[in-house]
Amino acid sequence: MDKSNWTSVSHFVLLGISTSPDEQIPLFLLFILMYxxxxxxxxxxxxxxxxxxxxxxxxxxxxxxxxxxxICFTSTTVPKMLQNIFSPTKAISYMGCLVQTYLFICFAAMENFLLAVMAYDRYIAICHPFHYSMILTRILCAQLVVVCHVLSHLHALLHTLLMGRLIFCKENRIPHFFCDLYPLMKISCSSTHLNTLMIHTEGVIIINGAMAFIIASYVCIISVVLRIPSAKGKWKTFSACGSHLTVVAIFYGTLTWVYFRPLSSYSVSKDRIVTVMYTVVTPMLNPFIYSLRNGDAKRAFRKWMSRISTSFIR
Structure with a gap:
């Protein structure tokens, strides 16, 4: 079948976060700073x-x-958004939109899997501290990272192929700053039942599966922490998980709010602000959350900065 029978649009128009001319420069400055x-x-x-x-x-x-x-997650959406702020057309090609969708889903899933793997690391470190180095070997770490990458690409490929089968008639304006799943499904003139079904089945399994694994890991961690006799010991042990828990709460809270609801209840004008949280704000905050709450990272950073300043002085 000829491609024209599948879609009559060659490009989409990304309307962005705001269409007000007075807000374009402040938005550009804000997002380029966050990026x-x-x-x-x-x-x-x-x-x-x-x-x-x-x-x-x-x-x-x-x-x-x-x-x-x-880095990759934010780079998938923000540079194009910044470009479109001052672009008269705000256009993205049909294939470019699918590529952006694929990369966005891939890196979001990768973060999901990595957060689960990091929960497993905390579980081994606290519940089996004497066997930590024997269980989490370099080979196992490499294998876990590879599995995260493979599953992320397969997950993204599935949803991108499903998006590619949708038909888009005359409406090509997306009231969003990137090619997200729900905004694209909203403007499609064909049935999105299969897409919605896969989001609420395979997507729920991917996200909720990782989240359930994280919760199970922390149930075991809490049970170990509660057996520690001193309050100081309990706080010191559990504080090692504080950074990870903070990132998990922000990431899964915003992701669940946006995607795991009926398509009919999705509102681009309301939900795109929440989308900004997990696409831009959370990736920006992650290094600060982990470094500011971690003594090893702070000490290593001070030594690193000391070496850099010494090399400049010389």
């Missing part, structure tokens, strides 16, 4: 982990992969 902080913060985390021998542990290996996923 710069995101890239520099996550890149600093990756560089710090690679350069600091004391951070060559499973937890930091997973954290460096999370930082890389955050």
């Amino acid at each position: 710069a902080v995101n890239i520099s913060g996550n890149f600093a985390i990756i560089t710090l982990i690679i350069s600091a021998p004391q951070l060559q542990t499973p937890m930091y290996i997973f954290l460096s992969n999370l930082a890389l996923a955050d």
Whole structure:
């Protein structure tokens, strides 16, 4: 069948967060600042982990992969949004839209899986501390990271192929700042039943499966923490999980709110602000949440900055 029979639009128009001309420059400045902080913060985390021998542990290996996923996740949507703010057409090609959808889903899923793997790391560290190095070997860490990547790409491929089968007639304006699933489904003139079904089945299994694994890990962790006799010991042990729990709460809270509801109840004007939280704000905050709450990371950062300043002085 000819391609024209599948879709009559060659491109989409991304209307962005706001159509008000007075808000374009403030939005541009705000998002380019957040994007710069995101890239520099996550890149600093990756560089710090690679350069600091004391951070060559499973937890930091997973954290460096999370930082890389955050960089890619935000880079999928924000640069195009910044470009479109001053673009007269605000256009993205049909194929470019599908590619953006694929990458967005892929890196969102990768963050989902990595957060689950990091929960497993915390579970082993607290519940089986004497066997930590024997269980979480470098080979197992590499295998877990590879599995996260493979599952993320398969998940993204499924939903992108389903999106590619939709028919778009005359309406090509997307009232959003990137090619998200629900806004695209809203403007499709064909049935989106299968797409919605897969989001609420396979998507729920992927997200809720990882979330259930995280919850189960923390149930075991809490049971161990409660058996510690001293209050100081309890706080010290559980505080090691504080950064991870903070990121988990923000990520899953916003993701669940946006996607795991009926399509009819989805409102782009209301939900795109929540989308900004997990696509831009959370990846920007992740390096600060992990570094500010982690003594090893702060000490390694101070040593790293000391070496950099010494090299400049010389």
